[in-house]
Amino acid sequence: ETGVTQTPRHLVMGMTNKKSLKCEQHLGHNAMYWYKQSAKKPLELMFVYNFKEQTENNSVPSRFSPECPNSSHLFLHLHTLQPEDSALYLCASSQGASGGPYNEQFFGPGTRLTVL
Amino acid sequence: AQSVTQLGSHVSVSEGALVLLRCNYSSSVPPYLFWYVQYPNQGLQLLLKYTTGATLVKGINGFEAEFKKSETSFHLTKPSAHMSDAAEYFCAVSSGAGSYQLTFGKGTKLSVIP
Numbered sequence: 001e002t003g004v005t006q007t008p009r010h011l012v013m014g015m016t017n018k019k020s021l022k023c024e025q026h027l028g029h030n031a032m033y034w035y036k037q038s039a040k041k042p043l044e045l046m047f048v049y050n051f052k053e054q055t056e057n058n059s060v061p062s063r064f065s066p067e068c069p070n071s072s073h074l075f076l077h078l079h080t081l082q083p084e085d086s087a088l089y090l091c092a093s094s095q096g097a098s099g100g101p102y103n104e105q106f107f108g109p110g111t112r113l114t115v116l
Numbered sequence: 117a118q119s120v121t122q123l124g125s126h127v128s129v130s131e132g133a134l135v136l137l138r139c140n141y142s143s144s145v146p147p148y149l150f151w152y153v154q155y156p157n158q159g160l161q162l163l164l165k166y167t168t169g170a171t172l173v174k175g176i177n178g179f180e181a182e183f184k185k186s187e188t189s190f191h192l193t194k195p196s197a198h199m200s201d202a203a204e205y206f207c208a209v210s211s212g213a214g215s216y217q218l219t220f221g222k223g224t225k226l227s228v229i230p
Contacts, residue, residue, distance in 0.1 A: 004159070033217075040125075043206065043220040056217065090159055104150070105218060107159030 002026055004108035006091050012114045013081065021076040021111045023091030031096030032074040033105065034066060037088040049074060050096045081115045088112050118143040118209045122221035130229045135179075135194040137224050139207035142188065148210040149190040150218065151181055155203045163205075166190060177201070202228045 004025045013019050025032065034046040048056035049068040063085075065077040074091055092105040123138040141147055148167050152160040164175025171183040177200075181192045190207060204225045208218040 040222075042222045045217065048217060092159075104162050104165065105160075107152075107161070109157070109159045 004091060004093055004106050006089075006108035006111050008111060009109065010112045010114075012116065013078070014116050015081060015083070017081075018077070018079040020078065021089055021091075021113075023074040023076075023108055025072055025074075025091075025093040025106070025108075027093055027106060029093040029095055029106070030071050031094045032068060032071070033092040033094075034074065034076055035090040035092065037090055037110070043090070047076075078113075081113075083115050086113055086115045118147065118219050120207050120209050120219055120221035122205075122207050122224050124224055125222065126225045126227070128227040128229060129197045131199055132196050135192070135197045135201065135226065137192040137205050137207075137226065139181075139190045139192065139221060140188055141190060141207070141209045143209055149181075149183060150208040150210070151175065151179070151190075151192050152206045152208060152220075153203050154206065154223075160206060163192070197226075197228045199228050199230065202226055 007022045011019060031050045033048050036044045036046055045058050046060045047066045052068050052071060063080050067075040088110045090110045091108040094105045095103040119142045121140045127137060129135055150165045151163040153163050154160045163179050164173045164181055166173045166183045172180060174180045179192055179194045181190050183190050204223045206223045207221040210218050
């Protein structure tokens with residue numbers, strides 16, 4: 001595997017379900033990100049991890065719970081979601097703070113989430 | 117704080133015509149600017165970026181962008197559109213000075229008409 005991978009690619013869940021999204025990067029990066037992409041809205045940065053430490057939480061509801069066990073893996077745990085949470089969830093990685101402010105973010109293909 | 121405005125959520129061009137996608141930014145410090153492209157059912161891919169130095173930046177697939185500080189713009193151009201250029205394009209800004217986070221515009225969907 002190369003680059004940034006995300007699983008599953010598609011997920012349908014009910015409002016009472018608990019599920020997790022997984023992201024893995026094979027680029028040796030130190031920073032990982034979760035974004036939400038909804039129709040007609042800009043990309044919304046949700047969480048940022050740098051060297052496994054959460055450095056940003058953009059007022060995301062507690063029904064979204066991130067986990068970063070190491071610099072290569074990032075999870076997004078989902079529980080009691082709402083229909084408006086249906087979106088494409090993108091994971092990205094970059095060199096992070098040590099790589100400078102112009103370092104490129106590499107994106108995974110995303111997980112298309114539908115909440116019924 | 118920084119922000120990005122992309123004029124036109126949808127742009128249509130004929131195959132072979134000039135592509136011009138507009139991006140204006142707001143930043144309190146010298147910005148680093150990026151253009152990303154997203155093809156259907158895929159993540160974002162970097163087209164090009166401006167950091168310092170030459171203000172005309174060349175990227176992949178024949179795209180280029182010019183940083184104009186006086187106009188706070190970073191418009192994306194391609195001389196001749198190809199059908200494969202149909203995608204959504206995102207402009208983004210990093211505030212620099214130790215920041216490694218990006219602020220994205222809303223995106224512009226490019227359609228290419230045969």
